[in-house]
Amino acid sequence: MQIKLRFKTEARLILSHVLKMPSNQHRVAIHIRELHSAGENNLIQLPDTVVPKHIYLRFPSPFFFENAMAYIRDKHPSATFAVLSDNPEWCEQQTYLQHADVQVVSSKNAPIVDLALIAECDHVILTRGTFGWWGAYLGASMRGGIVVYNAAEFDMLDPVNAEHVVLSDFYPAHWISIPIGTQLNMPNVYAPNTY
Numbered sequence: 490m491q492i493k494l495r496f497k498t499e500a501r502l503i504l505s506h507v508l509k510m511p512s513n514q515h516r517v518a519i520h521i522r523e524l525h526s527a528g529e530n531n532l533i534q535l536p537d538t539v540v541p542k543h544i545y546l547r548f549p550s551p552f553f554f555e556n557a558m559a560y561i562r563d564k565h566p567s568a569t570f571a572v573l574s575d576n577p578e579w580c581e582q583q584t585y586l587q588h589a590d591v592q593v594v595s596s597k598n599a600p601i602v603d604l605a606l607i608a609e610c611d612h613v614i615l616t617r618g619t620f621g622w623w624g625a626y627l628g629a630s631m632r633g634g635i636v637v638y639n640a641a642e643f644d645m646l647d648p649v650n651a652e653h654v655v656l657s658d659f660y661p662a663h664w665i666s667i668p669i670g671t672q673l674n675m676p677n678v679y680a681p682n683t684y
């Protein structure tokens with residue numbers, strides 16, 4: 490499986506000409522979807538009941554982002570970070586993403602272009618879900634780059650995950666986990682526009 494050349498080319502142009510991230514620097518993708526940041530508050534309304542949606546996956550806390558970026562900065566001091574999201578305005582409000590070496594991609598790209606952007610980066614920081622995972626797998630992971638993930642992404646006590654999810658099947662052994670204690674535990678903290 491691979492991404493078509495025309496999407497790779499578009500991603501390379503965005504990285505080099507729009508974001509001004511030269512290919513001789515270590516480029517790091519961080520993928521955040523608004524659903525992921527607000528997922529703990531997402532509810533499905535059914536007749537006579539309210540069912541929480543996606544609470545079996547945890548969105549990481551600011552400490553995760555700080556530790557993940559510090560890990561990559563330690564290995565590659567000149568690294569630059571590109572944050573890809575369907576809600577760049579929300580990302581720009583997060584203090585942990587307000588650094589000189591971090592750029593939030595403000596253009597609204599087609600999902601395949603965002604996937605290609607992730608795959609074209611040298612390293613990837615994953616939050617939760619499979620979109621960023623595929624970008625990391627098709628890009629940085631295949632080229633020997635660093636892929637950092639939230640070790641507590643899956644709530645293994647939730648019935649959706651218990652006895653169904655095998656973490657070693659989901660995360661390749663060479664990917665780096667940021668340990669438990671850095672995940673979101675409190676609802677409402679990451680709801681858009683709460684800062």
